[in-house]
Amino acid sequence: MQSGFFHYFLLAALAGALLLAAFTDLRRRQIDNWLNAAIALSAPLFWWSCGLSLWPDIALQLGIAFAAFAILAALFAVGAMGGGDVKLLAALALWIKPEWFLQLLLVMALAGGVLTLVLGAWHVMRRQRHKLAIPYGVAIAIGGLWVLGFHYLPNAAQSLQLAG
16 A cells, blocks of 8 residues: 555655664664664554555564564573664564565675674784674664665655656
8 A cells, every 4th residue: 555755755764774773883883772662663654654454464573573582682692692783673573574574684694794704804904803893783784775675665666657
């Protein structure tokens, strides 16, 4: 049912929030709780703009988000992931169709690997190996923007052609 401008405004706001998360994670190694909350709390507006039904569409979105949070919280508990990263991925799971969420995770993992290699080499060159901290919010944002660009923007171009 994509309600035109509002639908794409929400997608643009999500893209902006992902860029902000990447920037703050790069700069401060922190993704703010208010940003994760804004992403999560605006998901129902996006569901409405997409015309998702309560069952099974929204229930599936909530289930994927809950499963992602549970698995990622376990990774946080063992020190393998930051808390902001866990919350950002769980919030994104509320937006991204379940069939595309795995693609987000794969792109995120590849981007995270490249980011780790680049930052690791940078720290070795500067002889600061003990200070290595990977801003994984950057990789999460790349994965999220990848899915938005490849799955949501082509629909925007098609909608604009039909309207014009």
